[in-house]
Amino acid sequence: MLDWLYTLVPGLETTAGLLSLHPPGWGGNLLRGALASLQIAAGAFGMGLVLGTFGALGKLNGGPVTRDLLSVYTTVVRAVPELILILIIYYAGTDLLNQALRAMGQRPVEVSGVAAGIFVLGTVQGAYATEVLRGAIQAVDKGQIEAGRAYGMGPITLFRRVTFPSMLPLALPGLSNLWLIATKDTALLAIVGFSELTLETRQAAGSTRAFFTFFLAAGAIYLTMTLVSGRVFGWIEARYRRGEAGPTRGHP
Amino acid sequence: MSAPTNIPPNAPVPAALPGNALRSLWREVMQPHRLVLIALALGIAVYAGMTMRWHWIPRYADLALQGFWRTLWLLALSCLLGFMLAVPLGLAQAAGPRFLAAPARAFCTVIRGTPLLLQLWLIYFGLGSLFPQFPWIRESELWPYLRQAWPYALLALTLSYAGYEGEVMRGAFRSVPHGQLEAGRAFGLSRFAILRRIWLPQALQRALPTLGGETVLQMKATPLVATITVIDIYAVASRVRQDTFIIYEPLLMLAVVYLMIAGLITLVFRLLERRYTRGMTA
Amino acid sequence: MNRIVSLAGAAALAAMATTAMADQVRIGIAAEPYPPFASPDAAGNWAGWEIEIIDAICTAAELDCVLTPTAWDGIIPALLSGRIDAIMASMSITEERMQTIDFTNPYYQTPAVIVGGQGVDVEPTPEGLAGLALGVQVATTHQAYAQAYFEGATELRLYQTQDEANQDLAAGRIDAMQADSVAMDAFLASDLGNCCTLLGSVAMDESILGRGVGAGVRPGEDALRESLNAGIATIIADGTHAEITARYFDSPIYTYNQ
Numbered sequence: 001m002l003d004w005l006y007t008l009v010p011g012l013e014t015t016a017g018l019l020s021l022h023p024p025g026w027g028g029n030l031l032r033g034a035l036a037s038l039q040i041a042a043g044a045f046g047m048g049l050v051l052g053t054f055g056a057l058g059k060l061n062g063g064p065v066t067r068d069l070l071s072v073y074t075t076v077v078r079a080v081p082e083l084i085l086i087l088i089i090y091y092a093g094t095d096l097l098n099q100a101l102r103a104m105g106q107r108p109v110e111v112s113g114v115a116a117g118i119f120v121l122g123t124v125q126g127a128y129a130t131e132v133l134r135g136a137i138q139a140v141d142k143g144q145i146e147a148g149r150a151y152g153m154g155p156i157t158l159f160r161r162v163t164f165p166s167m168l169p170l171a172l173p174g175l176s177n178l179w180l181i182a183t184k185d186t187a188l189l190a191i192v193g194f195s196e197l198t199l200e201t202r203q204a205a206g207s208t209r210a211f212f213t214f215f216l217a218a219g220a221i222y223l224t225m226t227l228v229s230g231r232v233f234g235w236i237e238a239r240y241r242r243g244e245a246g247p248t249r250g251h252p
Numbered sequence: 253m254s255a256p257t258n259i260p261p262n263a264p265v266p267a268a269l270p271g272n273a274l275r276s277l278w279r280e281v282m283q284p285h286r287l288v289l290i291a292l293a294l295g296i297a298v299y300a301g302m303t304m305r306w307h308w309i310p311r312y313a314d315l316a317l318q319g320f321w322r323t324l325w326l327l328a329l330s331c332l333l334g335f336m337l338a339v340p341l342g343l344a345q346a347a348g349p350r351f352l353a354a355p356a357r358a359f360c361t362v363i364r365g366t367p368l369l370l371q372l373w374l375i376y377f378g379l380g381s382l383f384p385q386f387p388w389i390r391e392s393e394l395w396p397y398l399r400q401a402w403p404y405a406l407l408a409l410t411l412s413y414a415g416y417e418g419e420v421m422r423g424a425f426r427s428v429p430h431g432q433l434e435a436g437r438a439f440g441l442s443r444f445a446i447l448r449r450i451w452l453p454q455a456l457q458r459a460l461p462t463l464g465g466e467t468v469l470q471m472k473a474t475p476l477v478a479t480i481t482v483i484d485i486y487a488v489a490s491r492v493r494q495d496t497f498i499i500y501e502p503l504l505m506l507a508v509v510y511l512m513i514a515g516l517i518t519l520v521f522r523l524l525e526r527r528y529t530r531g532m533t534a
Numbered sequence: 535m536n537r538i539v540s541l542a543g544a545a546a547l548a549a550m551a552t553t554a555m556a557d558q559v560r561i562g563i564a565a566e567p568y569p570p571f572a573s574p575d576a577a578g579n580w581a582g583w584e585i586e587i588i589d590a591i592c593t594a595a596e597l598d599c600v601l602t603p604t605a606w607d608g609i610i611p612a613l614l615s616g617r618i619d620a621i622m623a624s625m626s627i628t629e630e631r632m633q634t635i636d637f638t639n640p641y642y643q644t645p646a647v648i649v650g651g652q653g654v655d656v657e658p659t660p661e662g663l664a665g666l667a668l669g670v671q672v673a674t675t676h677q678a679y680a681q682a683y684f685e686g687a688t689e690l691r692l693y694q695t696q697d698e699a700n701q702d703l704a705a706g707r708i709d710a711m712q713a714d715s716v717a718m719d720a721f722l723a724s725d726l727g728n729c730c731t732l733l734g735s736v737a738m739d740e741s742i743l744g745r746g747v748g749a750g751v752r753p754g755e756d757a758l759r760e761s762l763n764a765g766i767a768t769i770i771a772d773g774t775h776a777e778i779t780a781r782y783f784d785s786p787i788y789t790y791n792q
Contacts, residue, residue, distance in 0.1 A: 023576035032578075064285045079514035080507045081472040083486070088503050091608065095615040180364070187367035191479065193565035193605025198370055203574055206567050206697040209726065211381040215374035219366045226365035377698065383705035384729060390706055399667070399707045401691070481669075481691045481702075490607065491692070494673040495681075497634040499611045 018210050019217055026204035026214065033200030034221050037186040040117040040196065045182045047122025049175075052129025057159075059134050070130065077127035083188050089120045090192050113194045121185050125178060132174035136167040169240040176233035180226050187222075197221060304501050308492055319488035320509065322402075323474050326484065327513075330406055331467055334413025339452070341414060342421025356418065363415025368473050372408040376401065376480040405477035413470050417459075420466065424459035425451065457528050464521030468514050485509060558598050559758065561588055561749075562618030565603035566695035570720045570782055571624050574603075583782040587641060588622050590774045591749075595765030607673050607694065610634060613752060620751050620758065624714070626675045626744035636753050638762045640746025641775070642787045645735040646676055647715045649722065654709045658734040663688045666709035669699040676712040679742045684712075704729050712736060716787055 019027040055074070058066045077085065093116065101107070140163055148162040190199035201218040205211045281290070344356040363371070383389055389398065397403050428451055436446040475486035489502035563580065567573035571584040580601055592599035604612045609625075612618050613635060627637040648658035648668075656662035664687035670676040672692045680690055691708050693699040699711050704726045710733065713721075721727040736743075749766075751759045769775045770788065779787055 026576045029576060029578060064283065065289065068286060068289055076507070076511065079468060079472075080510050081475050081486075083475050084503055084506050084510065087608070088500065088507070091499060091611045091615050094617060098616050184367040187369045190369065191605065192608055193603060195565070195603065198367065198373075199565065201370070202373065203565075203567060204576070205377065206695065206701075207573060207575075209381060209701070211378040212374070215370060215378050218370055219362070219374065222367060222370065223362060223365040227361070377701065380702060380705040380707060383707070384726075401707075479694055481693060483692075487692070490672065494607070494677060495630075497610055497631070499614075 015210075015213050018204075018208055018213055026200075026208065027217075029200045029204055030197065030214070030217060030221060033195060033197035034225070036114070036194075037183065037196040037198075038225065040114060040121060040186045040189065041179070041182040043114070043118035044121035044125050044185075045179050047118060048125025048129040048178065048182070051122065051126025052133045055126060055130030056133035056137055059130065060137060074127040074130050077124055078131075082121075082124055082185055083191060085124060086120045086188055086192060089123060090116055093119065113189075117186065117189050117194055117196075120189075121182060124185065125182055128178055128181070129175070132171055132178065133167070136171035136174070137163060139170050140166045169237065172233065172237045172240065176230065176237070179229055179233065183225050183229070184222070300504070304504075305498050306501060308496050308498060308501075309505075312488060312492055315483075315488045315491070316485060319483055319485035322482070323484040323486070324513070326402070326405060326409060326477065326482075327467075327471050327474055330409035331413055331470055333406075333410045334470075335417055335463075337410070337414035338417035338421050341418030342423075342425050342455075343447075345418070345422040346425035360415045360418045360422075363412055364419065368408065368412050369476050369479070371412065372405070372476055372480060375408050376404040379404070401477075401481040404480060405482045409470065409473065409477070412473065413466075416466055416469075417463065420459050420462050421455065424455035424462075427458050428454045453528075460521065460525045460528060464518060464525075467517050467521065471510065471513055471517060558600050559592070559620060560602045560618045561592075561599050562602050562604045562609050562612055562621045562623060563588075564606040564609065564623040566606055567697055568624060568695075568717065571717065583778060584622065584624060586778045587769070587775065590769045590778065591622075591641070591762060591765035593765075594768035594772075594774070595761045597761060597765070606671075609673075610750070613750060616752075619755075620749050620762065622749045624747050625750055627746060627748045628675055628678070628744040629741055630678065631744075631750070634753075635750045636755070636759055637748040637750055638759050639766055640748045640788075641766050641770075643746035644715045644787050645738075646679060646712055646743055647718050647735050648710055648712050648733040649703065649718050650710045650731050650733045651703045651706055651708065652729045654733075655731070656710075656733065658736050660684055660687060662733075663710060667691055667707070669693055669702055669708040669711040671696045671699055671713070675743050676714075679736060679739065680712050682739070682742055683736070700726060716783060719783070 017025055019025055019030075021027040021031070055070050059070050062070070144162055144166055145158065148158045153161065186196050187198040189196050190202065193199065195203075197218055201214050205214040208214070280286070341356045341360060344352040345360070348356065383398075389395065392398075432450055432454065433446055436450045441449065474484060477484055478487035478490060486506060489506045492502040493499055563572050563585070568582075568584075570582050572580055572582040574580050580603070585601070588599065588601070591597075602618050604618055606623065609618075609621055609623060610631070613621055621635075625631070627640060631637070648663070650656065654666070656666070660683050663684050667689040668680055668684055669691045670680050670693070672694060677690075677692065680688070684690070691699075691702070693702070696713060696717060699708070699713070700721050702708050703711050715735070718732065722730060722732060749759075749762050751762070775788060776786065
């Protein structure tokens with residue numbers, strides 16, 4: 001069926017064979033790795049949002065000690081390479097968890113690679129998300145919040161009904177960027193031996209010596225992931241911006 | 253992809269010292285809860301110093317210094333070269349004709365859309381896998397460099413910085429008010445003179461705060477070069493672990509070293525900003 | 535591979551945190567391919583001499599073993615932090631490592647050799663290698679040996695995997711490498727390896743190169759160590775070890791007196 005193409009481009013048949021989804025092709029491994037990467041990125045992004053929401057509220061409304069501790073968290077995480085944080089949290093995290101469990105008389109647990117990856121990258125994401133959300137909340141029109149308060153809303157209702165919906169469009173560009181960082185940072189887990197896309201790629205390339213084929217294929221997968229998610233975020237942003245008056249921030 | 257105003261996550265690390273404000277710093281620190289926190293941190297540091305294993309430090313001091321130096325110059329050189337590429341990349345996207353804007357945009361998209369680790373391995377191992385097929389490469393003048401690992405590291409880091417900063421510069425060029433450029437034209441300045449005297453300086457001024465944050469991000473990417481046999485500060489710490497099986501102490505030490513470099517970068521950009529925004533009215 | 539379930543694919547599906555099964559032994563193998571001892575195929579199944587030996591030892595010792603690929607550079611931390619229960623990844627038994635972990639009796643031993651790249655024909659000695667670039671895999675006895683004997687006059691290049699060192703030797707970016715003789719036999723027999731030649735074994739130093747390859751366990755886990763020892767003794771006595779070896783190598787790679 002594709003014979004004419006193969007004769008046209010020599011080497012294409014080998015490439016197609018290498019990338020085939022079924023063994024002995026390695027395409028299936030790459031896709032499995034991509035799925036693992038996406039899973040971790042999504043988990044880490046979610047955890048980052050939760051940490052970031054608390055972090056931002058803590059930085060804005062917390063007491064002096066909370067604010068200072070949060071500053072230490074965001075400063076350290078944003079200044080120390082992810083690779084080092086990953087190594088520290090990956091090994092020390094499990095170690096400390098099991099020591100704590102042993103101290104409480106519980107049996108030690110095995111932390112799966114996915115869980116560890118999500119925890120590590122989530123911690124990193126949380127620091128960046130804190131700053132993004134803090135900036136967005138600060139940019140919300142104070143009058144709106146006061147109006148909410150005048151209606152007798154409690155702090156939780158106020159956040160849910162007024163602050164959160166008005167800050168979301170402001171935070172979206174930053175969050176979209178964070179998601180891109182999350183997908184790309186999963187590659188670092190290759191260095192601790194977690195089989196996500198980059199490690200699967202290295203194994204495939206090492207076993208077949210077709211370095212260019214596999215690295216380019218993995219690059220295309222990453223690029224697809226980032227481009228598609230960029231579109232999705234753009235679409236969400238457009239939805240939230242609907243009905244907003246005047247020129248929008250962000251896209252000149 | 254995202255415009256420069258969308259880069260809050262890459263925003264500069266909260267400030268190190270503001271230059272002349274020693275007294276306000278003093279006042280900042282002298283709050284009761286801060287003093288308690290500082291005392292606590294010192295306590296933890298002293299405890300770590302006493303109970304953890306640090307005896308390996310003298311043995312690896314020389315290597316660590318060399319590694320530190322290598323990290324610094326890889327960072328500085330890749331940022332410098334990367335920025336020199338970023339200016340034309342940004343300009344092409346902001347004002348260039350289509351046949352220049354499209355490839356520039358594609359380059360930035362690809363670099364920003366794929367992990368640096370993958371780019372690094374593609375450049376080092378991908379190119380390396382071709383060498384056995386082309387024996388003449390070994391005869392070439394460039395071979396002494398192609399044999400080493402650092403040129404590949406420098407290339408990958410440079411392209412990465414160029415890709416991200418090309419995007420930043422695109423936004424910065426666009427954000428310069430049109431009237432300024434027209435004023436230049438009215439003075440009879442040539443297009444190149446307008447670029448050199450008006451457009452670039454103003455764009456740079458606007459981009460500087462973002463560039464500071466981006467440079468910290470670049471620093472955070474440098475330890476990846478250890479995976480292609482470059483012996484930077486991270487590789488030295490790994491070697492301590494491999495030789496002595498001490499795991500956490502070298503990693504903690506590394507974290508402190510990188511924190512210091514991040515502080516240094518922030519300080520340098522503060523000074524640059526102060527210098528270049530002088531005389532600019534808000 | 536009856537009793538061994540590869541974790542490579544299953545890890546992606548694993549629950550957030552599962553309580554370790556008391557009766558399962560997680561055997562840490564290096565996540566990076568190390569043919570012909572252990573490498574994954576496209577289906578994610580691990581195969582090779584050492585994988586079969588692990589299988590045989592576990593069967594003989596009646597242990598329920600699960601292969602857990604782990605980054606080589608972090609395999610000892612992984613053992614100590616409880617991510618894995620035993621290391622069976624061609625790890626040599628050395629003094630330095632024994633300060634941190636315990637070892638079983640050896641299940642194989644091979645000499646350390648130097649392989650030279652295209653046009654490199656020198657003695658495998660410090661004098662011979664002076665001025666050349668030598669590649670070794672990180673966190674191996676070869677790294678320790680090369681640091682003790684060659685570093686300084688010789689430029690050391692550290693690779694995350696043996697595979698990458700092989701490739702750079704073929705590419706000519708290093709002049710020679712030090713590695714395990716059996717792994718090198720396989721490399722030299724491959725397409726990639728026809729660039730290169732065996733220069734010979736390095737001078738023996740047991741304190742660095744160790745007393746063979748054994749399984750590493752956490753200090754104090756004597757029950758596991760003893761049952762692995764029993765498994766090793768059984769497969770050597772009943773000929774399983776020799777049978778598996780014969781299918782992979784021309785010569786025996788277990789040279790101890792029984």
